Amino acid sequence: MNILLYNPDNEITNNFMPHLWMFLLKSLTPPGHKVFLIDGNARRLSREELVEYVRENHIGLVGIGAMTRMIRKAYHMADALRAAGVPVVMGGPHVTEVPDEPLGRDGEPRHADAVALGEADQTWPAIVADAERGTLKEIYAPLNTDGKEVKPCLDDYPVIPWDRMDLDQFNLIKHFPKMARRLLSLFGMTWQSFHLIPIESGRGCPYGCEFCTVTGFFGDSIRFRSNESVVNELLMLKALEKREKGKVAVFFIDDNFAINARRTKSLLREIIARDAQVPWVAQISMNLLRDEELVSLIAQSGCRWIFMGLESIDPENLKSVSKGFNKPDEYKAVLERLARHNLHAITSFIFGMDNDRPGVAARTLEVIRSWPPGLPVFGLLTPYPATPLYDRLAAAGRLTRPKHWLEFKPFTMGFTPLGISTDQAEAEVRQAWSSSYSPETIASTMGWLESRSFPDRLIHLLCCLAFRGIYFPQMTRREWAQVLFQNRGPILHLLAQAMELKFKPQPREPFSLDPQLPVERPA
Numbered sequence: 001m002n003i004l005l006y007n008p009d010n011e012i013t014n015n016f017m018p019h020l021w022m023f024l025l026k027s028l029t030p031p032g033h034k035v036f037l038i039d040g041n042a043r044r045l046s047r048e049e050l051v052e053y054v055r056e057n058h059i060g061l062v063g064i065g066a067m068t069r070m071i072r073k074a075y076h077m078a079d080a081l082r083a084a085g086v087p088v089v090m091g092g093p094h095v096t097e098v099p100d101e102p103l104g105r106d107g108e109p110r111h112a113d114a115v116a117l118g119e120a121d122q123t124w125p126a127i128v129a130d131a132e133r134g135t136l137k138e139i140y141a142p143l144n145t146d147g148k149e150v151k152p153c154l155d156d157y158p159v160i161p162w163d164r165m166d167l168d169q170f171n172l173i174k175h176f177p178k179m180a181r182r183l184l185s186l187f188g189m190t191w192q193s194f195h196l197i198p199i200e201s202g203r204g205c206p207y208g209c210e211f212c213t214v215t216g217f218f219g220d221s222i223r224f225r226s227n228e229s230v231v232n233e234l235l236m237l238k239a240l241e242k243r244e245k246g247k248v249a250v251f252f253i254d255d256n257f258a259i260n261a262r263r264t265k266s267l268l269r270e271i272i273a274r275d276a277q278v279p280w281v282a283q284i285s286m287n288l289l290r291d292e293e294l295v296s297l298i299a300q301s302g303c304r305w306i307f308m309g310l311e312s313i314d315p316e317n318l319k320s321v322s323k324g325f326n327k328p329d330e331y332k333a334v335l336e337r338l339a340r341h342n343l344h345a346i347t348s349f350i351f352g353m354d355n356d357r358p359g360v361a362a363r364t365l366e367v368i369r370s371w372p373p374g375l376p377v378f379g380l381l382t383p384y385p386a387t388p389l390y391d392r393l394a395a396a397g398r399l400t401r402p403k404h405w406l407e408f409k410p411f412t413m414g415f416t417p418l419g420i421s422t423d424q425a426e427a428e429v430r431q432a433w434s435s436s437y438s439p440e441t442i443a444s445t446m447g448w449l450e451s452r453s454f455p456d457r458l459i460h461l462l463c464c465l466a467f468r469g470i471y472f473p474q475m476t477r478r479e480w481a482q483v484l485f486q487n488r489g490p491i492l493h494l495l496a497q498a499m500e501l502k503f504k505p506q507p508r509e510p511f512s513l514d515p516q517l518p519v520e521r522p523a
């Protein structure tokens with residue numbers, strides 16, 4: 001049977017990384033089937049185009065995965081496929097939390113023939129077998145004989161054959177502006193491809209932050225893959241980049257990559273010992289980054305960016321969402337430690353929490369300005385279905401759009417905050433993005449990074465320009481041209497330095513762990 005796994009686009013931005021679930025399920029598909037992958041973020045298809053693709057390739061089953069944010073689009077596409085007579089199975093966090101919705105058991109139209117609840121590593125082969133026989137059930141759940149949910153153990157994690165997958169649709173080099181490619185080539189970075197590959201080294205997070213889907217979905221007991229299997233995957237990717245004359249970076253998508261510091265350190269030591277370093281990014285809670293040895297190993301093993309959910313600078317807010325383990329007093333020291341190790345921080349903030357008042361953006365920005373510059377991102381507190389936050393707000397009658405996902409609007413509140421109006425909360429987010437990615441801020445950040453290596457600065461500038469696009473639509477050439485023009489100062493400065501370096505060859509700055517790197521931002 002031919003199977004299509006499809007991930008819809010989010011209708012707003014281009015995603016920069018493929019979704020792991022598709023590659024994982026493809027690897028777990030029993031032999032004898034052919035699996036096609038389409039990520040709508042990389043390859044936008046209309047309903048008609050998708051149906052046409054399915055017809056042309058004689059697809060017998062379509063699997064659709066989606067977060068809450070993309071579910072409206074997922075239903076829209078599923079409806080067209082089902083109307084064309086192709087069975088659709090849906091999986092992922094959203095349909096797991098509200099399975100009645102895709103199955104039309106809530107009185108609304110049905111969108112899926114079957115739903116895979118929770119982690120589908122074990123149920124997927126059964127789904128494929130039933131679909132082939134034409135006996136799809138409505139619900140597939142990973143239950144044992146006592147009817148209890150079983151979380152897959154990651155000891156026997158499959159080998160994902162990245163080196164044999166068609167990754168062309170995820171080649172990011174295609175999105176690099178020509179000027180950036182020319183600049184990179186001046187430094188011998190004549191990459192034919194650039195891929196950001198998702199790898200999981202473990203699943204689960206015990207912290208149970210109120211707004212988060214993860215603890216409920218993956219559970220609070222953490223499961224890890226063996227070091228060997230993770231390192232082998234990295235080595236496979238290194239071989240791939242050599243073969244393709246390209247570049248690979250890795251996103252360890254674990255929810256909390258250092259949740260067990262002892263295990264993380266042993267993995268990082270093995271990465272270093274087996275020379276499996278590639279540039280990588282991971283999500284790590286700030287409380288785990290107090291450990292100097294851990295941060296040093298993180299840097300030595302290839303990490304370049306760490307994503308931290310700082311959420312708020314107000315301890316009361318953090319307590320109100322069960323995230324009191326974040327200590328705002330410590331943020332600066334942690335961020336300075338990362339900067340000393342040449343690690344870039346992606347800091348995430350949420351506005352609209354119960355203790356937020358008008359002016360929260362200005363207050364947060366002032367604090368951010370006292371830190372080494374990073375890549376801040378801002379969002380609004382969003383009640384995702386089945387989270388404790390959703391239940392609390394629903395019980396208090398505070399949800400203004402209880403099914404906000406069916407009328408998805410980015411950066412729009414779905415409930416009434418206590419100390420700030422919804423309009424004001426949305427304006428605060430706008431202000432935070434405008435200020436953090438203004439040409440002035442980007443120029444000042446680049447000034448601060450002046451002592452870093454040229455490639456490091458170039459990549460940071462590209463990240464700033466790309467991150468800006470999370471809030472401000474940047475999908476057309478015209479929009480990109482505007483952004484490049486607005487930021488011509490630091491771009492031309494880098495270009496001039498590139499020329500100077502090219503024509504007056506100098507020893508390249510080594511990757512530095514020098515603890516004397518500046519961590520104070522210039523006034």
Ligand code: B12
Pocket residue numbers: 010015017018019020021024062063064065066067068069089090091092093094116118119120121124127198200204211212213214218253254255379384385
């Ligand atoms: C990586 C990641 C991202 C990446 C992008 C996604 C990508 N390209 O991989 C980035 C960083 C960009 C991102 C952004 C966001 N993310 Co995110 N992200 C994740 C993360 C950490 C890992 C996803 C992953 O690969 N997991 C591992 C795979 C194996 O698990 P899985 O996807 O759930 O798949 C399994 C099952 O669900 C099932 N399954 C999944 N799909 C399908 C389909 C079929 C047909 C079947 C049968 C089974 C099946 O089988 C798989 C194997 O068991 C998850 C948390 C998590 N641990 O999953 C959050 C998570 C998915 N993100 C979340 C959110 C909220 C967001 C944002 C909206 C955050 C924000 N405010 O901006 C944005 C939106 C992004 C967008 N494009 O619009 C939430 C989603 C909650 C929800 N109810 O939808 C999660 C769960 C985290 C959380 N804190 O709650 N994210």
Ligand code: SF4
Pocket residue numbers: 205206207208209212213214215255256285309
């Ligand atoms: S630490 Fe992160 S992954 Fe864990 S529960 Fe909190 S928000 Fe979710």
